[in-house]
Amino acid sequence: MAYKKIKSYKFTEAELREIWSVEYCNQPIITFDNIEVKFFSSMFDHCFYESHSRKEKDKSILSLNRLEKIYWIKDTLLDPASIRKKGWDRNKKTYTDSSRVNLVKGNYIVVIKIFAKNKARFITAYEVNSDENLKKIKNSPDWA
Template identity: 50%
Template sequence: MMEYKKVKAQLISVEEFREIWKNEYCLGPIQTFDSVMVSCYEDMFDHVFFESKDRIKGDKSILSLNRLEKIHWIKAALQDPDAILKSGWDKSNKSYFDNRRISIVKGNFVVVIRFTGLLKAKLVTAYEKSDISNIMRSPDFDKNSKYLKK
């Protein structure tokens, strides 16, 4: 069983969190439970750990202590063989991506990756969502995907 540890976000500075992000996620790819190498980059920190005051504008102006306290959950979710795996939704084309995989753990913690090649992906985002019913209705991610087969 994977360990999902929380940190006390209010006791750690944003600079220290940026350092954790860099050291835990950006120095090399994270290997998932099924051997996908997921890359993360320093400039993704704000996207992952800030929330939008206005979802329509997507301004990412509010630092999320809730997201920060779960900074280690992203890696744990990617490495969790028991994660629920779903296909990502392309809202502009009203269809499912074949190259996006959503991992759901702990009931409602969501991690999205985008495949960039065979067994290679990039983190898109991670967040907690109170109602994941729309994601749960998505098709399961294809375990025979061209991104997983050698």
């Protein structure tokens, strides 16, 4: 896969939102294993804004680091070499078949939520910067 980065600082936020809309929201992405993933314009803020504090979770800072990898989301979903793991349901405190984590490039993840047979919606994507969290993801059950 290409996994190309952009120089996100050279774009306005409006231009970055347009890339998001064109690449993801105008049509679903079909994963390499035939799951249709839907994206919505409102997901831009959740995916590309970071909180200044993990405790507050205020999503107040536009993340140029996350945005430089805006195309990686699609690349990850299309990559048959990605590592696929079951997601964690924090409310039930267990792994679930309704959430999938795709891991590439050592620490970049894309999370999707399965809501019907071969249908999902995008949840988030980011680089895991905590060795402890990365270890938890790598040790989680494989996606069947």
